[in-house]
Amino acid sequence: MLELFARADMVGRAVALLLLLMSVVSWVLILRKGWLLQRASRDLPLALVAFWQSPDWSAAPGRLGTLDSLGLLRPLVDAALRLDAEAGSTLAATGERTGRLTRLLRDALTDVVRRLQTGQVWLATVGATAPFVGLLGTVWGIHQALSAIGSEGAMRIELVAGPVGEALVMTAAGLAVALPAVLAYNLMGRRIARLEADLEGFAHDLRELLAPAGPRA
Secondary structure, three states: OHHHHHHOOHHHHHHHHHHHHHHHHHHHHHHHHHHHHHHHHHHHHHHHHHHHOOOOOOOHHHHHHHHHOOOOOHHHHHHHHOOOOOOOOOHHHOOOHHHHHHHHHHHHHHHHHHHHHOOHHHHHHHHHHHHHHHHHHHHHHHHHHHHHHHHHOOOOHHHHHHHHHHHHHHHHHHHHHHHHHHHHHHHHHHHHHHHHHHHHHHHHHHHHHHOOOOOOO
């Protein structure tokens, strides 16, 4: 590969470096998000059980402890605690209690889900564009080979085989970059969807618990 890179022109090198950058960033995201989602899938059910087994509301947040180390449940709990702290003449403090609680929980849930979704857009973009970036390198390499034939004025197999073979490597490289990104996007998307469903259920249960009369000590 280094030999091919050394023989390539500026366009070919730019395509190769772009594919390398896309691959490196994708694998960093895959490894980091894979670890985080694995940990979240393990810890979230335990944190939910610990929260709902608390003897009263005042003890419930503290029971999360290290079980919510990624901070998935705590923002929702903190949002519920802010309900009675809202005061004054602002729009946030007006309206009936149920509506204000719904808004606070919705905003907190949106922030948590946004954190879980971080990196998904990049993986989807790489999966969709990397094959075409590789194809661009292939087309450019074939163009260079045909230009060499034109300048020689004669058709010889050695003028075509080497450059075209090298150009086709770009297509393979594009696919090699795209496939892990697509697989990771789909697998992580399913895991994120399950976590999101659990968090939505928790937010709904908090709303049902607190809307009528508020936190009870």
